[in-house]
Amino acid sequence: MTAQADLAETQLSVRDMTVLFPVGSKLAARAKHEQRFLRAVDGVDLELRKGEALALVGESGSGKSTFALALAGLRAANSGQVTFRGKVLPKHRSKIDQRRIQMVFQDPYSSLNPRLTVGSMLRELIRVHNVVPANQADAYCRELLRLVGLGEDAMKAYPRQFSGGQRQRVAIARALVLKPEVLVADEPVSALDVSVQATILNLLAELRTELGLSLLLISHNLAVVRHLCDRVAVMYLGRIVEVAPAEQLFSDPRHPYTRGLLAAIPRLSADSAREADGGPAVTGDPPSALRIPAGCRFRTRCPIAQARCELDDPALAAGPGSAGHLAACHFAFTEKGD
């Protein structure tokens, strides 16, 4: 992997992260002297620059959420290194390091404690992490709630008293309490109604500029991503297959999977008469992460796969003259795009 940005700019960098889930019975594994693993995240390199919004997209099961949890330190990675502003974060992060990366989860109906008022939820974090002195906690909470667009009376309310969009605002406030520098949002709008999605997306964009946050947005919705993000990383079966500035990725995708993914998105200006005729953009289901194909992992669904793809696992590499655009395909930069 080539250096894609000068180090001063890099906020967070991940090297060769792998997360494995053991599967099957432990006893059988011991008897046979082998443990089977599901390779959820399989050697991911990724850099997040200061103040940027980076999107991580991919199908369900591609390992996006597992990667996010490992990045935020909520789940241990089997290998790999997370570097925050040049400092390698240890396996067990200190409280200060924990504060730097905060998360917003997909479902605000299950990610908020139903027995705590919003105020006590926020105050608990302030107390544990000693964010501000106790006598300023309330004022700080109110300021945060104002920031995410909730009134002061939200302090005394329970999550059940809010609508889905408002809950997601509470979840965002909770993530911001600790004054993080990186916000990881895992599908923050996919559980919400269309008309509400826009308000949360706009809020994330505002917060990013106002607080100078770096944002890692995990989503399967490329329209959302295009709207909000500067760079996009595409993940497939635990590996990043393409990274590029958003405009470049949408206008000139280089990996066949990215091309298929883009072609599969329904468009408002679609011509329904045409749709039935062409074949699907990507055929078949993604293979199981228990049996990742040898060679290039996308070859089983790839329209341009060749003999070489079965043997050679393509590395994520930049094309000639495009340092910021990386793709893991043997033919990404040789064959003419589209």
Added chain:
Amino acid sequence: MSGEGLTGPAGPMLAVDDLRVQISTRRGVVRAVDGISFDVARGEALGLVGESGSGKSMTLRAILGVLPPEAKVTSGQIQLDGTDLVPLSQSDLNKIRGRKISMIFQEPMSALNPVMRVGYQIAEGPRIHLGYSRAKAAERALELMRRVGIPDPERRFRAFPHEFSGGMRQRVMIAIALSCDPEIILCDEPTTALDVTIQDQILRLLARLCRDFGVSLVFVTHDLPVVAQLCQQVAVMYGGQLVERGAVHDVLLNPKHPYTLGLVKSAPDVEVVLESLVPIPGSPPSLVNPPPGCRFHPRCAFAEEDCKVLSTPLRRLPGGRSTACLHYERLEEAAVTDRTEV
């Protein structure tokens, strides 16, 4: 692709006229569906669009006669191929459901029987409705599995739903829905739980069914681009009523109701990157005490005094479309300036 007169006699496949569904709750009577009318031609796909709570799923359930016990159709007609379904008894409906009309649900895992092999679930309909023998029904199931694109059907016939991926389960659902050659299929957000590449495969499959077999579809969703891809007609629902209806491209690219415009502007589209998304302010109306006049007026940027008092039934416009907005002309400038085509 209007599909008129391709098969059978003229007249719509499904005609819903002034349908009202009320639910009695402790807080009062919820008018979940409040006087909606639409029809679906043969071989045509109608998209029924709206936010959660707008009454779209209730409409589907009323058509199929599977409303929850506390909900009732209080007035209106549901003509399926000329027969009114509303007065029919459950046993009469049983002869129609699965046979002439079938349904695909959002969550295939909860709609399929987890302890029954999928082949038998697909074969069940033809056994009951068409009187097929066990062997003939199994053959039919295999044929259907091939048609919906389940690879290796002979082996998968004896598999259980949990052995299938989400997309494959939805294909099983579609095979079940198709098993007795229905004339119309009701789809309740069938692709919402699926990944975009799998959604694309399923949408193409449904579009092909419409075209090749003349099946009509009613497709409930909140996803406008999906409607644009699959459907020819669209009806937009708000607070239990229809607010706009017409050909998909007319309605979505040139909305004549502020709510439709709001939906279009709040949904990010991959092709058109707007400066910022414009959310619809406020929240959906209470269906117990809906606002007087136009139900959308409290959230509408174009509302005038008369919107607060006058009732707003759908009115016909030239070009085969209708709107419930009293001031739809005022939308035109807004639509033109905001959504310039690429």
